Amino acid sequence: MCVTATILATSSGTTATQFYKACASSSLCPATGNQTFSVNLGVQSVLASATCCNTDNCNSQNLTAPTPQSSNGLLCNVCVASQCNTTLQCQGVEDQCFQSMMTNGTNSFPAYGCASKNLCAAASSLGSLPFMQMVGTITSGPNCTSCTTTAAPTTTTAAPTTTKAASTTTTAAPTTTTPTTTIAAPTTTTTAKTTTTAALTTTTAAPTTTIVVDTRTTSAPTSTTAGALQCQNCTDETCSSTVTVNCSSETMCVTATILATSSGTTATQFYKACASSSLCPATGNQTFSVNLGVQSVLASATCCNTDNCNSQNLTAPTRQSSNGLLCNVCVASQCNTTLQCQGVEDQCFQSTMTNGTNSFPAYGCASANLCAAASSLGSLPFMQMVGTITSGPNCTSCTTTAAPTTTTAAPTTTKAASTTTTAAPTTTTAAPTTTIVVDTRTTSAPTSTTAGALQCQNCTDETCSSTVTVNCSSETMCVTATILATSSGTTATQIYKACASSSLCPATGNQTFSVNLGVQSVLASATCCNTDNCNSQNLTAPTRQSSNGLLCNVCVASQCNTTLQCQGVEDQCFQSTMTDGTKSFPAYGCASKNLCAAASSLGSLPFMQRVGTITSRQTCSSPTTTTTGPPTTTTAAPTTRTPASTTTISAPTTTIAAPTTTTSSPTTTRSNVSSIRMNVIPLLLGVLFFHLF
Structure with a gap:
């Protein structure tokens, strides 16, 4: 089957329209026709209109994009901060409760939510969520069960109400009420019932079991420990709906409205939950703020200590x-770029963080209350998606803007006697900390490295909202570039300014770089120069390119035999293996010659570093033209006939050839038969000639 789909993909409250076209397995497309797929895991959801068909192309x-669905009155559980007892309202075609364990890199996590029956069936076979593969792979499950109606919670909430009448004797009663019997084995629960009434002391452990049971029956929020503080909890990051949860050890509720900025895009988010004492040491209003350069959050929060006191949006x-x-x-793992702090940010934040298998330094400006909370929580409040803190955080008071002026000369003198001065810092902290702290405190590292080094403008974030002057190390060029970056059909304009290696900038002047890997592409107008701060200007965005008649292969679902039309300056077929975290994947596509040359030296794709690092030496070869024959035959022809590609990529040649013969057998067989006829005629003449003479 072939499939085409238009998808509404929502992540952390932001919805984007995506397109998907590919060959389809029988689990995704059991028959021809139209289908609607839907899954909602709380923070992420997809709604897809798809058509399956079985003729060529x-x-x-x-x-047309699917219409957003409305609530259908069914309920499932969803996971919030690894607790999977929050109720989620299902929508439209979602009639199944989806439960599984998933893995992304080294992260293993539960994934619960609402799903349509056809998506459940496809996920079981594919080992991942259709149209949501980036979330991860399914390692356990999925289990899909029919959703309950909104009436279900009402009947289960009645049980705790009756038991509250005799609170002295009924702390164990919720354990033995009907909800337990419905899920657990009836034989075991009846015996538990008899023992719990006899001794109240033994029943304190029983509520723990009921929480697990209730997770399955979507009634956990209404029955945990008696007397616990109840708070409103958002079911997703947009807080489109909330549920009441019983706090475990927390004695505060929190509501917060957040301005979250990532790569220059700011979104408003809401947060409601039980709060630890590190986040809410007392009732009242607080402002939290942290800025790591490419990502920042500014949050207005209110802490309170009565049931459901956090219901309002601030x-x-x-x-x-x-x-x-x-x-x-x-910036690019170099932590010596100066950042101007704002508002309540009075601390310099330094830590090492981990996301999956990626470990990276996180430096920036932070408010004192955010620093205190991060130390206790092991992550950045209101910014948990960045990762977990594995070292630190160290928070120190910021310096004023006057410091750089007086201290720019100091590093030059102290470097001369660095052996003697290291003794003093050792008394305060360890030696490695001192070398980093010197840069942080004086904020003059960018202006004092090797004497006579080239100085270039460097963006402090991906939108280049501000720049700082940095001293280049071995680079002898500055570069400024304006980039059209496209990912899953969404195009954004980005600015890049930095020191440039000789592989990226072999000479001064203007260049156009381009690479297209199918789902992701970049087109960059760049200028290379070699005088101090010569890259301060912003270039005009490049004009979109049109097809140049050349063809290369691109990878779709790890199969690298789909033909891609190259555009503009793309005159090379790029092939490599790349790694992002623990994921290794093939990257094929069209590229410009200068981008190929730079990638070989840098070990990553220029202006597209976030895709991953090149782990297997890439090859770049000349593509074929569309004029060599009908499109059907040219997909296989370039791979098998072009001398360059045959020598450099023998393995892909064999894999690509097989699909081509099956999909376009009429075309290939005609050309093969005619070539066989032409080859057999001389052979027969030779045999006849041999017998005659």
């Missing part, structure tokens, strides 16, 4: 202005 059309915080303090921030 029948999936060429783009479908007004979004007002954007902060510079407060004259400075800290260091990390």
Whole structure:
């Protein structure tokens, strides 16, 4: 089968329209026709309109985007901070409760939510969620069961109400009420019932079991320990709906409205939950703020200590202005770029964080209350998706903007006697800390490295909202580039300014770089120059390219035999194996010659470093033209006939050839038969000639 789908993909409250076209397995497309797939895991959801067909290239059309669904009155559990007892309202075609364990890199996590029956069936066979593969792979499950109606919670909540009448004797009663019998084995529960009434002391452990049972029956929020504080809890990051949860050890509720900025895009988010004492040491209003350069959050929060006191949405915080303090921030793992702190940010934050198998330094400006909470929680409040803190955090008071002026000369003198000065810092902290702290405190590292080094402008974030001057190490060029970056059909304009290696900038002047891997592509207009701060200007965005008649293969679902039309300056077929975290994957596509040359040296794709690192030496070869024959035959021809590609990529040649013969057998057989005839005629003449003479 072939499939074409238009998808509404929502992540952390942001919805994007995506298109999907590919060959389809029988689990995704058991028959021809239209289907609607839907799954909602709380923070992430997809709704897809799909059409399955079984004739050549029948999936060429783009479908109309599906209409957002409304609640269908069914309920399932969803996971919030690894606790999977929050109720989620299902929508539209979602009639199944989905439960599984998934893995992304080294992260293993539960994935619960609402799903349509056809998506459940496909996920069981595929080992991942259709149209949501980036979430991870399914390692256990999935288990799909029919959802309950909204009436179910009402009947289960009645049980705790009756037991509250005799609170002295009924702390164990919820354990033995009907909800337990419905899920657990009836024989075991009846014996438990008799023992619990006899001794109340033994029943304190029983509620723990009921929480597990209730997770399955979507009634956990209404029956945990008696007397626990109850708080409103968001079911997703947009807080489109909330449920009441019983706090475990927390004695505070919190509601927060957050301005979350990532790569220059700001979104308003809401947060409601039980709060630890590190986040809410007392009742009242607080402002939290942290800025790591590419990502930042500013949150207005209110802490309170009565049941459901966090039901209201707060007004979004007002954007902060510079407060004259400075800290260091990390740019491409170098943590010596100066960042201007804002508003309540009075601390320099330094830590090492981990996301999956990626470990990275996280430096920036933070408020004192955020620092205190991060130390206790092991993650950044309101920014948990960044990762977990594995070392630190160290928070120190920021310096003022006056510091760099007086201290720019100091590093030059102290470097001369670095052996003697290391003794003093050792008394305060360890030696490695001192070398980093010197840069953070004086904020003058960027302006004092090797004498005579080239100075270039460097963006402090991906939108290049501000720049700082940095001293290049071995680079002898500066570069400024304006990039059209496309991912899953969404195009954004990005600015890049930095020191440039000789592989990226072999000479001064203008260049156009381009690479297209199918789902992701970049087109960059760049200027290379070799005088101090010569890269301060922003270039005009490049004009979109049109097809140049050349063809290369691209990978779709790890199969690298799909033909891609190259555009503009793309005159090379790029092939490599790349790694992102623990994921290794093939990356094929069209590229410009200068991008190929730079990638070989840098070990990553210029202007597309986030895709991953190149782990297997890439090859770049000349593509074929579309004019060599009909499109059907050219998909196989370039791979088998071009001398360059045959020598450099023998393995892909064999894999690509097989699918081509099956999909386009009429075309290939005609050309093969005619070539066989032409070859057999001389052979027969030779045999005849041999017998005659």
